[in-house]
Amino acid sequence: MNLVSRVYETAKWQPDKTAYHFMGKDTSYADFDQSVSMFASALQNLGIQEGDHVAFLLGNTPHFLISLYATMRIGATAIPVNPIYSPDEISYILHNSDAKAVVALDALIPLIEKAAGAFPSIGHYIICETSPEAGEKLAALPETLKTKVLLFSQVITTGRPDFQPVPVDENETAVILYTSGTTGHPKGAMLTHKNLYSNARDVGDYLGFSESDRVVATLPVFHVFALTVVVNAPLLKGATVLLIPRFSPQDVFATIRKEQATVFAGVPTMFNFLYQYPEGNPEDFQTIRLAISGGSSLPVALLHNFEDKFNVRVSEGYGLSEASPVTCFNPLDCDRVPGSIGTNIINVENKVVDEFGDEVPRGQVGELIVKGPNVMKGYYKMPEETAAAIRNGWLYTGDLAKQDEDGYFYIVDRKKDMIIVGGYNVYPREVEEVLFAHPAIVEAAVIGVPDQDFGEAVHAFVVLKNDASLTEEQVRDYCAGKLAKYKIPEQMEFLDELPKNTTGKILRRSLKTHIGVKSPR
Numbered sequence: 001m002n003l004v005s006r007v008y009e010t011a012k013w014q015p016d017k018t019a020y021h022f023m024g025k026d027t028s029y030a031d032f033d034q035s036v037s038m039f040a041s042a043l044q045n046l047g048i049q050e051g052d053h054v055a056f057l058l059g060n061t062p063h064f065l066i067s068l069y070a071t072m073r074i075g076a077t078a079i080p081v082n083p084i085y086s087p088d089e090i091s092y093i094l095h096n097s098d099a100k101a102v103v104a105l106d107a108l109i110p111l112i113e114k115a116a117g118a119f120p121s122i123g124h125y126i127i128c129e130t131s132p133e134a135g136e137k138l139a140a141l142p143e144t145l146k147t148k149v150l151l152f153s154q155v156i157t158t159g160r161p162d163f164q165p166v167p168v169d170e171n172e173t174a175v176i177l178y179t180s181g182t183t184g185h186p187k188g189a190m191l192t193h194k195n196l197y198s199n200a201r202d203v204g205d206y207l208g209f210s211e212s213d214r215v216v217a218t219l220p221v222f223h224v225f226a227l228t229v230v231v232n233a234p235l236l237k238g239a240t241v242l243l244i245p246r247f248s249p250q251d252v253f254a255t256i257r258k259e260q261a262t263v264f265a266g267v268p269t270m271f272n273f274l275y276q277y278p279e280g281n282p283e284d285f286q287t288i289r290l291a292i293s294g295g296s297s298l299p300v301a302l303l304h305n306f307e308d309k310f311n312v313r314v315s316e317g318y319g320l321s322e323a324s325p326v327t328c329f330n331p332l333d334c335d336r337v338p339g340s341i342g343t344n345i346i347n348v349e350n351k352v353v354d355e356f357g358d359e360v361p362r363g364q365v366g367e368l369i370v371k372g373p374n375v376m377k378g379y380y381k382m383p384e385e386t387a388a389a390i391r392n393g394w395l396y397t398g399d400l401a402k403q404d405e406d407g408y409f410y411i412v413d414r415k416k417d418m419i420i421v422g423g424y425n426v427y428p429r430e431v432e433e434v435l436f437a438h439p440a441i442v443e444a445a446v447i448g449v450p451d452q453d454f455g456e457a458v459h460a461f462v463v464l465k466n467d468a469s470l471t472e473e474q475v476r477d478y479c480a481g482k483l484a485k486y487k488i489p490e491q492m493e494f495l496d497e498l499p500k501n502t503t504g505k506i507l508r509r510s511l512k513t514h515i516g517v518k519s520p521r
Helices: 003-013 029-045 062-073 087-097 106-118 134-139 152-156 193-206 224-236 249-259 268-276 300-310 383-389 428-436 472-480 508-514
Strands: 018-022 025-028 053-057 077-080 101-105 124-128 149-151 173-179 187-192 214-217 240-243 263-266 290-293 314-319 326-329 349-353 366-371 394-403 409-413 419-421 424-426 441-451 455-464 491-494
Touching (some): 018 029, 053 062, 062 077, 062 240, 087 187, 106 134, 149 152, 173 193, 173 224, 224 240, 224 263, 249 268, 424 428, 428 472, 472 491
Parallel strands (some): 053 101, 077 173, 263 290, 455 491
Antiparallel strands (some): 173 187, 349 366, 366 394, 394 409
């Protein structure tokens, strides 16, 4: 059994049940399955075969759901990519992933026109229309590109509605998710059909998902948290996914009220914006049986404030891309523990160990490691990184944690130096390397600082060459073409030198004492 075959079966036994709702329109499981069949067949017609890689530059639209399940249906591998990444970031992933086709938003047509020549392995760009101008933009493309750039609406009509799923071994790679890397480049976590199916099944069972649930999907669906919790798990259980194109408190409240939503999942930033929204009231969440927070730690004060205002229990869990992602969650059948990430979910084991891999006593801090059918097969084309991350069947998360006497886990500190901005991971080195490339910058270091709205913000410390002069705005403008918006430093200090130890290593913890102490230059 896998996700594709499960949806295929659901379409047979409850064909008229709504699979997803988008922009005022319901789509049944039968219609969804037919669209998946047609697009899968159409991809084969374009030469995409079992084992090939297809990248998605898509947001929260039906195109993503159809593309994901169609790609898996032919045994190809899906590569979800954040469409708001910078051209450099997108370019790296497309090259590294060996993508043979790209399914993209029409807003990216100018980028495709500019960069298509740099990707000779990509045979087709399939454009998803989200605006009336899509056809006109395609018509204006050079003749050399018109055979490679196609409209999704036209491609899907070439497929067969009776196309049967290709039999795929459960250990074959279904999805490669690129995670920010401490080496300056993201790593592609290879998740198998077994990984995805087992985690969706176990999360769905743990959270009590059923066909009567209506799950709000305002988290970006290309992110692993959303992929499992608000897409795969609900579809596996025959529930309804309520797709919201982009997060806004007004749209979330309106969707919950109008569509009688039963499950809401978000990152702490979303909970904060919903709590702060002046027009929010308890009635807005009265149909919600389960509110889920993940992506980063939810401040306990915000948790209590949100629960008091909306009369709903908020439950936290923990996960990471390499584990498909969920490993821990607060149980629903007993009191949850504020500040805790909960206990082991079904079929997954978490353990806190010392530097030798030996389990530490309860209450003692160590590294959190994970074992289960959800753990990735490895990083794409990175055997050394894979060997370092997976040892004796255990995934080493790099997160410091502790476990109490009742079996609840607590994250004490995150992976060294990582910054989480609104639920997105930012590793300092990837920002620092961009800063270092500026001709006027001689040194740079980046840390995370508290931010009221997004949990954390990127704070940069910059040392300029003696004869150089730069403003904060000039540095941000420089970063804008090379980094996603959330990775661009919100705050900045210009220092004469960075604090270092005797070996020349930058002392990141000491940098916090320099905040607000700017160089006269």
